[in-house]
Amino acid sequence: MTEYHMGEFEVAVVGGGHAGIEAALAAARLGANTALFTLTLDGIANMPCNPAIGGTAKGQLVREIDALGGQMGIAADKTTLQSRMLNRGKGPAVHSLRVQSDRAEYRRVMKETLEHQENLRVIQAEITEVRADETGAICGVVTRLGAYYAVKACIICAGTFLNGKIFAGEGCYSAGPDGMLAATGLTESLKSLGVSLRRFKTGTPARVHRRSIDFSRLERQPGEEPVTPFSYLTETPPQNICDCYIAYTNEKTHQVIRDNIHRSPLFSGQIEGIGPRYCPSIEDKVVRFPHKERHQIFVEPCGESTEEMYLQGMSSSLPEDVVLQFLRTIEGFENIQIMRNAYAIEYDCCDPLQLTATLEFKDIPGLYGAGQFNGTSGYEEAAGQGLIAGVNAARKLQGKSPFTLERDEAYIGTLIDDLITKGCNEPYRMMTSRSEFRLLLRHDNADFRLTEKGYEMGLVTEERYRRFRAKKEAFEAERKRVGETVIRPSEALNRMLEEKGTSPISLPVRERELLKRPQLCMADLAPFDPGRPVLSRELEEQIDIDVKYEGYITRQEAAARQLRRLSDMEIPADLDYRQISGLRLEAAEKLSKLRPATIGQASRISGVSPADVSVLIIRLNQLR
Amino acid sequence: MLDTEQTVAAIATPAGTGGIGVVRISGPDALTVADRVFRHKNGKKPSQTPGYTALYGHVYDGDQPLDEVICLVFRGPASFTGEDTAEFSCHGGSYLLSRVLRACLKAGAKPAGPGEFTRRAFLNGKLDLVQAEAVAALIGARGDGAAKAALENREGRLSRTLQAEAEKLTEVAGALAASVDFPEEDLAELSPAEIRERLAAQAERLSRLAETFDQGKALTEGVSTAIIGRPNAGKSTLMNLLSGSNRSIVTEIAGTTRDVVEQTVRLGDALLNLADTAGLRRTADPVERLGVDAAKDRAATAGLILAVFDGSRPFSEEDEEVCRIARGTHAIAIVNKADLPASFDRSVLEGRFDRIVSLSAKEERGLEELQEAVAQTLSLHQLEGGEGIVFSARQYGALVGGVEVLREAVAALDCGVTLDAVSILCEEALNVLLELTGKRASAAIVEEVFRNFCVGK
Known part of the structure; x- marks a missing residue:
């Protein structure tokens, strides 16, 4: 086929999903001349699985993306159908925001944002080749039709499209998600560049018609008031305009599944890809947990302008007739009508151990990966990586230092560190338990953690930064005031204290001391604190957290400082581990393969012991 | 780390x-x-x-x-x-x-x-x-190569115990993690009361395990052992018998040993850091007095006391003083001079010592009985089975640290601190245990969540 030159860009982003969007916006906003290539313009920002953004740990990711100047939180706020703060009773470290989102609206909003972004071109084309020059650095991309674009960096955000293959019962065909085409050309090109690829799989449940459900038989799950927006820029919080519902499987459902298990491609061994344990199909759950009497199903609206409903918890690769049969055993689903069938999808993704913390391939200068292509799962995980890859692609071209986040700074940092030091053997989903610093990485303080950095790096706008400064100053002032304010004993105060189940006071006490009691919060003390300025609900909550968790926060900060010292120790890229005496062979091999950038990264590689790390540090000191 | x-x-x-x-x-x-x-x-x-x-x-x-x-x-x-x-x-x-x-x-x-x-x-x-x-x-380098097979065997037992404890704690941490990361799944969650009970029980178990450090010391580094008794009861003869040399000066003049003489000896499984002391009596001699005071000090800080009595002479006021000093410490009464006609009523010692042994230090009789008594007193036998014992200061320090964090978690639950903070403490304690067995907590918890809970979309 004739190849023809179609233009030049600094950064090419391959894929218009959640990773690709943040990557393209970040690169363009930092001034890089950027092109986003997508298989179909109508597929931009698609949510091929849950019509929801956020959730445990994922909500924190969205907040972090927003605090750094990313787009996901803003788009989620504009398209919210229902919002809930999860884990309210379990402590601030694990409060997580989640919204049901109007997926058609979300696509529209994001596409519009991309189209209006300066320095960014959005192009519908399948990239089938990424080309490197004689030095091995990326120099161009080629489309299926033969168009060549000269580029200096390329970010692969291929999602589940790379050699995508769909399984539904005995049916099996090449495709991307949601009836889109698979990307079939790129794999070979990436392999020849030295990218090591493997197969992962994931699945999605059926979508059903709203009118075929008897909602009177289900539990209603309304949104939560007042709604907390994702974006620190959103001034008017979105409204709850839809309900979700909860249904349950029963023994009959499980029997249908067991009777038909032989028709599942997962159990017949047809699927080779490794699926995530946290996202098991319903047949998986029934087989692995035979004693569980029922499984929960969340019935979620896909949008205001559609009757499609999503059945969270019922992902399956069983044939359509079996899915219909077992769904109809469920109370409220007796007459259910399927609009889109459930399926499993298998796809190529890279081994993230080949990446650095900027998400660039160690041995392929200019090539970056983000999102499901890196072995993760989830829109939020993808978006976070996209932002980091986009920022770094642009910075590198501009001769600036890498922009990376530490484990104690952000879930984004934790996610990337896990990927590049531990790798993943199944699609990686963010969880709060993956962060040893979760009391620091809270939903409420993402801006305190990151906005300053985002501003210095150039992604945070003046407007956002101004608001952040104002909030931060208000917080510091109030924090100081609460520490100085004295509350005097009074009948009314002691009555309130006793009602809250805590002891009355007989002497004046500083407000901060009273707030340390787990039973009390800022709101309780408001009537007894006449000098208090008007505070936002958010700020009040932050003061509460600051006081109550001080001890734990200090503890985690101390642990973070330890970590920092290790991550400040950089390892020269050309260090010959085999020449270091005292290093165990296993450790030397692992380290040679992964070539960690810092002692911190090295210490988290499995097979590298604390003794090995000591030896390494000593060696580095000798080199210094 | x-x-x-x-x-x-x-x-x-x-x-x-x-x-x-x-x-x-x-x-x-x-x-x-x-x-x-x-x-x-x-x-x-x-x-x-x-x-x-x-x-x-x-x-x-x-x-x-x-x-x-x-x-x-x-x-x-x-x-x-x-x-x-x-x-x-x-x-x-x-x-x-x-x-x-x-x-x-x-x-x-x-x-x-x-x-x-x-x-x-x-x-x-x-x-x-x-x-x-x-x-x-x-x-x-790992280990010093000199560790005996027996020690390794015991260490194996300790590491199995630690492993089991780590698994128990992982269950709690996993349950906490599952409930936090999958709040909308209807999981069978542990109630805060159950969590509290488990953590408190575990703190107790680990604390007991840490206490075995003393016994571990008995095997590896030696137990500080004071030999006390009235003058001329045969303390130095016993010391020499145990050490197989004439380290202590043995004479028939009462009050010959005026300083503390030390020697490390192996008696069966036990390693004893013996200190032979001056005979306990009231004395006007200022030098001997110093020796007597040093003996008392020594006895006060010893892990084991061997109280020597002269079986050929009646129980005296000075012997009473010996009994008094031995109180509150692991102590074995040794009724010496079994070679001479007995004029000593053993019954006065009943109930005041862990064990009472008769021997003749001079004729080297009764040593086996003493060895057995030492093993019994230091609970060395129970080390053969059971949960293993703590040998190193590192293990001890880790366990003590772990216990402290667990108790903090219990206290946190008692005053209504939220589960996120409790989960952090659990993870910290787990890290301590896993560090001893060479694993990392966060990976173990995530494993646990997926193994035991049915979660997902």
Whole structure:
């Protein structure tokens, strides 16, 4: 086929999903001349699985993306159908925001944002080749039709499209998600560049018609008031305009599944890809947990302008007739009508151990990966990586230092560190338990953690930064005031204290001391604190957290400082581990393969012991 | 994990008995830790003392005085490690040194790893390259190769116990993680009361395990053992019998031993750091008096007392004093001179000692019986089965640290602190246990969530 030159860009982003969007916006906003290539313009920002953004740990990711100047939180706020703060009773470290989102609206909003972004071109084309020059650095991309674009960096955000293959019962065909085409050309090109690829799989449940459900038989799950927006820029919080519902499987459902298990491609061994344990199909759950009497199903609206409903918890690769049969055993689903069938999808993704913390391939200068292509799962995980890859692609071209986040700074940092030091053997989903610093990485303080950095790096706008400064100053002032304010004993105060189940006071006490009691919060003390300025609900909550968790926060900060010292120790890229005496062979091999950038990264590689790390540090000191 | 922001402590003199033993504390909080365990005669605090200063006083474990020591204060970078350092020069004897070390660990120091002081010295630029290479080899090496098969066997048991404890804690941490990360799944969650109960029980178990450190010491580093008794009861003869040499001067003149004579001997499984002491009696001789006082001090800090009675003479007031001193310590009564006609009523000793043994030190009879009594008294037999025992200060320090964190978690639950903070504490305790078995907590918890809970979209 004739190849023809179609233009030049600094950064090419391959894929218009959640990773690709943040990557393209970040690169363009930092001034890089950027092109986003997508298989179909109508597929931009698609949510091929849950019509929801956020959730445990994922909500924190969205907040972090927003605090750094990313787009996901803003788009989620504009398209919210229902919002809930999860884990309210379990402590601030694990409060997580989640919204049901109007997926058609979300696509529209994001596409519009991309189209209006300066320095960014959005192009519908399948990239089938990424080309490197004689030095091995990326120099161009080629489309299926033969168009060549000269580029200096390329970010692969291929999602589940790379050699995508769909399984539904005995049916099996090449495709991307949601009836889109698979990307079939790129794999070979990436392999020849030295990218090591493997197969992962994931699945999605059926979508059903709203009118075929008897909602009177289900539990209603309304949104939560007042709604907390994702974006620190959103001034008017979105409204709850839809309900979700909860249904349950029963023994009959499980029997249908067991009777038909032989028709599942997962159990017949047809699927080779490794699926995530946290996202098991319903047949998986029934087989692995035979004693569980029922499984929960969340019935979620896909949008205001559609009757499609999503059945969270019922992902399956069983044939359509079996899915219909077992769904109809469920109370409220007796007459259910399927609009889109459930399926499993298998796809190529890279081994993230080949990446650095900027998400660039160690041995392929200019090539970056983000999102499901890196072995993760989830829109939020993808978006976070996209932002980091986009920022770094642009910075590198501009001769600036890498922009990376530490484990104690952000879930984004934790996610990337896990990927590049531990790798993943199944699609990686963010969880709060993956962060040893979760009391620091809270939903409420993402801006305190990151906005300053985002501003210095150039992604945070003046407007956002101004608001952040104002909030931060208000917080510091109030924090100081609460520490100085004295509350005097009074009948009314002691009555309130006793009602809250805590002891009355007989002497004046500083407000901060009273707030340390787990039973009390800022709101309780408001009537007894006449000098208090008007505070936002958010700020009040932050003061509460600051006081109550001080001890734990200090503890985690101390642990973070330890970590920092290790991550400040950089390892020269050309260090010959085999020449270091005292290093165990296993450790030397692992380290040679992964070539960690810092002692911190090295210490988290499995097979590298604390003794090995000591030896390494000593060696580095000798080199210094 | 390797960390020079932590303050570490260890016995800095070679194992075994010597005239003086040194416990070194090094790190940013070294002097504060020293403040907590050291009491100066006039109330001076190490932290308020300039470098290169010696203070005289006592080391305490809580309210219990352990030893009379010289505390040397060094201020970084002018110290061996280059960090703030306090060194206690103690009265030799590994049992005593280990008590002093434990007091330091309780006061906030972490046990130093092998070669740790040297490594810190290197990192702070106090050692040259050649020296550093040697340290690297030292740290890289696993074990000293000299460990006996029997010890390894016992260590295996300990590590299985730790493994089992870690698994139990992983269950709790996993349940907490599952409930937090999958809040909308209808999981069978552990109630805070159940979590509390489990954590409290575990703290108790680990605390008991930590206490076996004494028994571990008996096997590896020796138990400080004082031989006491009235003059001429045959203490020195017993010492010589046990040590197989004429280390103590044996004469027939009462009061010959005026100082404390030390010797490390193996008696069956047990390693005893024997201290032969002056005979206990009222005396006008000032030199002998000093010896008597030293004997009493020695008995007060001993882990085991061998109280020797003369079986050929009736129970005396001085013997009564011996019984009094032995009270409250593991003690074995030895009725000596079984070769001579008995004029001693053993029944007066009943109930006042862990074991009563008859022997003839002179004719070397009854040694097996004594060996058995020592093993029984130090509970060495129970070590053969059961949960294993703690051998190293590192293991001990880790366990004590773990127990402390677990108790903090229980306290947090008691005053209504939210589960996120409790889960952090659980993870911290788990990290301690896993560090001893070489794993990482966060990975273990995530595994647990997926193994035991049905979660997902």
